[in-house]
Amino acid sequence: MIQPRSHTTALGYFRWAFIVTALGLLLGVWLGWQSTGTFSGTMTVFFICAVLAVLEISLSFDNAIVNANKLKDMTPVWQHRFLTWGIIIAVFGMRIVFPLLIVVIAANIGPIDAVILAAIRPEEYARIMNDAHLPIAAFGGTFLMMVGLTYFFDQEKDVHWIAWLERKMARFATIKGIEIALVLSVILAFSTLLEAEHVHTFVYASIYGLLTFLIVEVVGGLLDASQQTMSAAAKGGFGAFLYLEVLDASFSFDGVIGAFALTQNLFIIAIGLGIGAMYVRSMTIMLVEKGTLNEYRYLEHGAFYAILILSVVMYFQTLFHIPEVITGLGGAGLIGLSLWSSIRHNRRKAEAGGDERDARFRVEA
DSSP states (O other): OOOOOTOTTTTTGGGHHHHHHHHHHHEEEEHHHHHSSSSSHHHHHHHHHHHHHHHHHHHHHHHHHHHHHTTTTTHHHHHHHIIIIIIIIIIIIIIIIHHHHHHHHHHHHHHHHHHHHHHHOHHHHHHHHHHHHHHHHHHHHHHHHHHHHHHOOOOOOOSSHHHHHHHHHHHHHSTHHHHHHHHHHHHHHHHSSHHHHHHHHHHHHHHHHHHHHHHHHHHHHHHTTTGGGGGGGTTTTTTHHHHHHHHHHHHHHHHHHHHHHTTTOOOHHHHHHHHHHHHHHHHHHHHHHHHHHHHHHTHHHHHHHHHHHHHHHHTTTSSSOHHHHHHHHHHHHHHHHHHHHHHHHHHHHHHHHHHHHHHHHHHHO
């Protein structure tokens, strides 16, 4: 496990995030001055970097909670690898390499040409990214939908926030493949709403998202089943690491594409979203070390409901544009409600415990 640091305050967990924020915003100021040469242009770039960071943080509350849920069961070696390698992959892989890779494939050009295109012709670069939005949204939405449904369709799940719904889902979990059937039904339903020329792309991308989730689950299952023959460093580690990396990628799809609504400059996007990614890492560490998920029993539920909402939003974005601020506020609102419900539960439990102690004292007296 991650070694607890009881002396660390909540703000202490965000020390490196604050440092990266300062460096990133300074880099944004330098980039703004180099690209515009004016004070107003420089401040505009600075503001966009800050807004992108806030957008990424608001979209990633649920990501941090899900990361913490999986991370607490990983071996210390793989925890450390996720928090080091994982953040490198998250910042540089998803925020820089991934957008470049999309342009490389969509425009059939080389990686160097894609970088040049992003630097010299950002409007063309943004157009190619926006044209690739449909398959990205279909792939990411399907993967996230499977993540959310798998959490609720669990017959061993005994803590329920929205009890009337979650009890039914836990009971129906005995039906094998029910999550896959539901996702396939949603895919087919949405495909009927699309224009004919987009249906093929949407369905294929969705199926690849479903297959990716199943492959990650199979790999994790094989690793767990092979614990007797695996080294200690790999036990329960690589499968979870792979799962978290693909999950983070799925969360990033929406933010990366949405960032182009604010700016067409890849480097400004990388700065803003990179700052946000550092806060996700800091939140994840704090949640694991302080046992926040155990203390607030419904917080995890709120995160997975937010994931399901995000997956549906990504599907709807194949039909029309939905502002990313709505997505971010919706997810944050659900998590806020689950936190409030958790605090109420803890307060009622404490009051009930106090009443029992008073009753016992009176009997003894």
